[in-house]
Amino acid sequence: MSGFPLRRPRAAASPRRLRTAVPAVLAALSLTALAACSGGSSSDVPGGAKPAGEDVAKKADVAPDSTILPNSTMAKIKARGYLIVGGSQDAPLWSQLNPISGKTDGFDAEMGRLLAKYIIGKPEVKIVSSATETREALLQNGTVDVVFQTYTITPKRAEQVAFAGPYYSSGQAILVKKGAGGIKVPADLNGKTVIAGANTPAIAAIKQVAPDAKVVTFGSDPECVTALRQGRGDAYVQDQALLVADVKQNPDTTVVGEPFTADPYGIGLGHDDVAFKTFVNDWLRKIGQDGSWQAIWKQTLGTVVEGNPPTPPAIGGVPGS
Amino acid sequence: MDVVLRHLSAFTDGITTTLELTALSFAGALLIGVVVAALRVSPVAALRGVGTVYVETFQNTPLLVLLVLFVFGLPEVGVIFPLFTTAVIVIALYEAAYIAEAVRSGINTVSIGQAEAARALGLTFGQSLRLVILPQALRGVVQPIGNIFIALTMNTSLAAAVGVVELTSAANRVNLLEAQPIPVFVGAGLGYMVICAVAGLLTGVIERKVAIVR
Numbered sequence: 001m002s003g004f005p006l007r008r009p010r011a012a013a014s015p016r017r018l019r020t021a022v023p024a025v026l027a028a029l030s031l032t033a034l035a036a037c038s039g040g041s042s043s044d045v046p047g048g049a050k051p052a053g054e055d056v057a058k059k060a061d062v063a064p065d066s067t068i069l070p071n072s073t074m075a076k077i078k079a080r081g082y083l084i085v086g087g088s089q090d091a092p093l094w095s096q097l098n099p100i101s102g103k104t105d106g107f108d109a110e111m112g113r114l115l116a117k118y119i120i121g122k123p124e125v126k127i128v129s130s131a132t133e134t135r136e137a138l139l140q141n142g143t144v145d146v147v148f149q150t151y152t153i154t155p156k157r158a159e160q161v162a163f164a165g166p167y168y169s170s171g172q173a174i175l176v177k178k179g180a181g182g183i184k185v186p187a188d189l190n191g192k193t194v195i196a197g198a199n200t201p202a203i204a205a206i207k208q209v210a211p212d213a214k215v216v217t218f219g220s221d222p223e224c225v226t227a228l229r230q231g232r233g234d235a236y237v238q239d240q241a242l243l244v245a246d247v248k249q250n251p252d253t254t255v256v257g258e259p260f261t262a263d264p265y266g267i268g269l270g271h272d273d274v275a276f277k278t279f280v281n282d283w284l285r286k287i288g289q290d291g292s293w294q295a296i297w298k299q300t301l302g303t304v305v306e307g308n309p310p311t312p313p314a315i316g317g318v319p320g321s
Numbered sequence: 322m323d324v325v326l327r328h329l330s331a332f333t334d335g336i337t338t339t340l341e342l343t344a345l346s347f348a349g350a351l352l353i354g355v356v357v358a359a360l361r362v363s364p365v366a367a368l369r370g371v372g373t374v375y376v377e378t379f380q381n382t383p384l385l386v387l388l389v390l391f392v393f394g395l396p397e398v399g400v401i402f403p404l405f406t407t408a409v410i411v412i413a414l415y416e417a418a419y420i421a422e423a424v425r426s427g428i429n430t431v432s433i434g435q436a437e438a439a440r441a442l443g444l445t446f447g448q449s450l451r452l453v454i455l456p457q458a459l460r461g462v463v464q465p466i467g468n469i470f471i472a473l474t475m476n477t478s479l480a481a482a483v484g485v486v487e488l489t490s491a492a493n494r495v496n497l498l499e500a501q502p503i504p505v506f507v508g509a510g511l512g513y514m515v516i517c518a519v520a521g522l523l524t525g526v527i528e529r530k531v532a533i534v535r
Contacts, residue, residue: 217486227484
């Protein structure tokens with residue numbers, strides 16, 4: 001036992017070499033792990049494949065100059081040259097960044113581009129992401145012009161922000177593993193562990209139909225589905241359109257019954273901006289009539305939901321709008 | 322601020338979970354950290370190598386990546402722990418790397434004469450480390466370890482991303498109902514501040530208590 005190296009001997013050069021080798025090994029390891037996680041081919045991202053890729057925003061109408069009132073929010077956006085949207089980059093079918101094209105695809109994303117085209121004349125949009133936690137604050141302090149983010153209109157929220165619309169009526173549904181009995185109606189969720197997306201309307205919806213359910217939340221839809229398949233919960237509650245897409249990718253899961261809530265999605269606006277709200281509502285009526293709304297529905301949600309586009313909901317038809 | 326008061330039970334539940342997460346993972350980190358530090362000064366080259374690989378692995382990987390890998394990766398190979406347990410294990414493993422480095426720096430401040438004297442008395446390596454070196458080394462690194470504790474407390478908020486309903490996640494849920502992010506997150510922030518301020522004060526007290534007067 002010579003040299004009792006309580007201090008590391010200077011001669012030992014191997015740890016130094018390790019310093020560079022270890023991160024490389026780790027990187028390789030994590031890559032294999034990631035590859036193992038993402039079973040299935042990567043090409044079938046829901047909403048990624050568009051039928052006959054026509055660009056709706058290209059043909060869409062532009063607002064007549066008379067409606068862009070001087071000193072209004074619309075005039076400000078037009079002068080700036082792009083629309084700032086509070087939205088997501090990770091919601092399949094609604095607003096998801098396509099890493100190949102660099103474009104954000106989905107119903108909400110297309111709505112944003114359509115509105116930008118209407119105000120400015122070109123579909124220029126900048127999406128401010130991670131807005132779920134802070135979208136009310138972002139609208140109040142003017143960081144974003146509008147919020148397109150599966151933003152359910154509620155009277156509580158309407159005290160903080162204004163809502164144009166609703167522009168879509170959705171519902172929460174229940175996804176379970178195929179062959180797992182025991183959950184037939186929403187009340188069956190009582191006493192079960194239920195997975196939900198963090199910051200989604202599902203959390204409140206579950207509490208309402210099954211107060212004794214234990215809610216576990218994950219950040220994104222793929223994480224929630226993985227958690228369900230790995231047995232971290234008995235059911236997953238999410239917007240029905242999203243669940244339909246999930247079933248396509250994961251045939252070992254199935255949607256139980258029909259949606260059990262009605263979630264009117266609205267466009268979040270600054271609270272006291274009456275002129276802008278009227279303007280956006282007029283635009284919503286217009287795209288509902290000229291078929292652009294239906295066209296983008298077909299390109300996004302329509303890729304997984306069967307049948308013809310639904311009728312757009314009546315503007316101002318829910319409390320809070 | 323009445324938003325926070327209206328949902329006080331959600332916040333206190335969140336703080337309780339945060340405290341449990343912090344306490345358990347800190348205890349684990351301290352234990353693993355001291356062992357890894359001992360490995361890094363051991364006379365056996367292979368053990369030194371293991372210690373070095375451990376520290377470099379966990380110090381150079383983001384905690385969130387580790388959490389996601391453990392929560393979603395392990396079940397793929399058939400190992401499934403509850404979410405809270407997984408979070409405790411991952412945070413303990415991660416912070417242990419930092420504790421190990423703090424303890425090692427403490428060991429390096431103990432004069433070599435102490436080790437030589439221990440050897441002259443016939444103590445084995447393990448005995449001299451346990452009875453002579455570590456007690457002195459740990460006393461010198463109370464403040465750095467206190468800092469790691471504070472960082473660990475903040476890091477527990479990442480567990481919100483993998484489904485643990487601690488303070489951050491609780492605040493998120495309240496905000497979803499109330500739509501008032503500023504008071505809600507200021508409230509959560511104050512919660513973390515109180516925990517960390519208390520930890521900081523305690524660290525000072527402990528440091529003064531155990532300081533070696535030379």
